Amino acid sequence: MSKALVELLKKQFPASVIETHSLAGDETVVVEPSSWKDVARFLKDDARADMAMLVDLTAVDYPDREPRFEVVAHFYSLAKGHRLRLKARVGDVEGEGAELDTVCDLWASANWAERECFDMFGVRFRGHPDLRRILNYPEFIGHPLRRDYPADRIQPLVPYREIPNIDKIAPFGPDEGMPFGRQTHARGIDEDAS
Amino acid sequence: MGELKQTSTAVIEPGGGAGFATTKFEAALAWAQKYSLFMYPFVTACCGMEFMAVSSPRYDFSRFGSEAPRFSPRQSDLLWVVGTITQRQAPILKRIYEQMAEPKWVLAFGTCASCGGFYDNYSTVAGIDKIIPCDIYVPGCPPRPEAVLDGLLLLQDKIQKGDRRPAIVKPRHDPAEDQNLGLVQLRRSRNSRPPV
Numbered sequence: 001m002s003k004a005l006v007e008l009l010k011k012q013f014p015a016s017v018i019e020t021h022s023l024a025g026d027e028t029v030v031v032e033p034s035s036w037k038d039v040a041r042f043l044k045d046d047a048r049a050d051m052a053m054l055v056d057l058t059a060v061d062y063p064d065r066e067p068r069f070e071v072v073a074h075f076y077s078l079a080k081g082h083r084l085r086l087k088a089r090v091g092d093v094e095g096e097g098a099e100l101d102t103v104c105d106l107w108a109s110a111n112w113a114e115r116e117c118f119d120m121f122g123v124r125f126r127g128h129p130d131l132r133r134i135l136n137y138p139e140f141i142g143h144p145l146r147r148d149y150p151a152d153r154i155q156p157l158v159p160y161r162e163i164p165n166i167d168k169i170a171p172f173g174p175d176e177g178m179p180f181g182r183q184t185h186a187r188g189i190d191e192d193a194s
Numbered sequence: 195m196g197e198l199k200q201t202s203t204a205v206i207e208p209g210g211g212a213g214f215a216t217t218k219f220e221a222a223l224a225w226a227q228k229y230s231l232f233m234y235p236f237v238t239a240c241c242g243m244e245f246m247a248v249s250s251p252r253y254d255f256s257r258f259g260s261e262a263p264r265f266s267p268r269q270s271d272l273l274w275v276v277g278t279i280t281q282r283q284a285p286i287l288k289r290i291y292e293q294m295a296e297p298k299w300v301l302a303f304g305t306c307a308s309c310g311g312f313y314d315n316y317s318t319v320a321g322i323d324k325i326i327p328c329d330i331y332v333p334g335c336p337p338r339p340e341a342v343l344d345g346l347l348l349l350q351d352k353i354q355k356g357d358r359r360p361a362i363v364k365p366r367h368d369p370a371e372d373q374n375l376g377l378v379q380l381r382r383s384r385n386s387r388p389p390v
Contacts, residue, residue: 136282136317137281137282144315144316144317149316151315152314153316154281154316155281155316156281156284156319156324156325157281157282157284157285158285158288158325160324160325161323161324161325161326161327
């Protein structure tokens with residue numbers, strides 16, 4: 001079923017389809033970024049494809065490749081019950097110039113999915129009505145799911161308290177977990193009274 | 195945790211039928227405070243399910259005088275931080291804490307609130323003590339209701355003692371002491387250090 005769909009795309013967009021492959025019954029079509037919107041619109045409108053549902057839209061970062069990002073969209077046809085995975089490769093090694101046309105006007109669910117893709121990877125979508133960060137706060141610098149984002153880099157909104165051993169995790173010593181009345185190192189009220 | 199030491203300093207005076215008791219003012223005040231902890235549940239994540247379990251009749255922390263939830267920080271004494279605190283949520287938590295009137299206590303419910311748990315990443319505050327002072331840590335993912343009750347009793351003990359230091363609830367069952375768990379033995383042999 002989906003194989004016929006791949007052949008259909010190849011016939012319809014002979015210059016745009018870069019490669020196709022299949023794994024475990026899932027068909028993937030990689031297209032030129034410039035024809036991303038046209039292929040998506042064809043998949044939605046054509047009666048043989050009839051992709052009424054955009055299941056997910058996200059990206060994958062391959063830092064060693066050029067272009068660097070692979071934007072992935074999963075489509076599902078509610079009427080026909082077939083699926084297709086569409087990919088486009090964008091961005092240079094620095095992650096700049098990663099741009100695609102938005103598909104918001106075709107599937108409304110693409111709005112938040114593209115915002116998340118922008119938030120996490122920095123892929124920009126031309127024509128998106130409201131391309132802001134969706135999960136991270138506006139003060140956030142960088143895109144955390146890029147492979148070159150340092151794993152231990154945090155950007156706190158509230159400055160951390162200035163107390164000694166703030167990075168240390170509880171427990172607090174040999175009396176960990178003891179009630180206060182039994183803590184031997186404790187300077188309790190009993191000692192104050194005596 | 196075991197039974198608590200007798201902490202009351204009250205002395206019952208024998209009288210002619212109508213007895214009376216003498217005590218210290220601080221002790222009487224602490225006794226009143228520890229059994230009337232109005233709580234503010236700051237529930238953000240899956241630990242909230244366990245919080246519901248511990249507040250419902252089977253475990254029922256209202257038996258320990260921690261019954262009344264107050265969804266206004268001005269009226270509450272105990273801030274339950276239940277669940278993961280993200281960097282985006284940290285200003286809200288800090289503001290809630292600052293709005294509470296003294297005296298106030300904070301209980302970190304679960305591993306995420308205590309130290310961030312396995313969320314060692316860009317989005318999570320690694321423990322609420324990074325932004326607000328915390329009194330009681332209840333570890334567990336999520337903690338058993340018994341552990342939460344242990345934490346509540348520990349907090350009451352702390353209030354009675356007038357202690358300002360934080361404390362952590364010790365697990366009733368420590369997996370590291372269970373010789374039958376092959377995983378622990380494997381880890382122990384690999385690290386080759388004495389069990390804690």
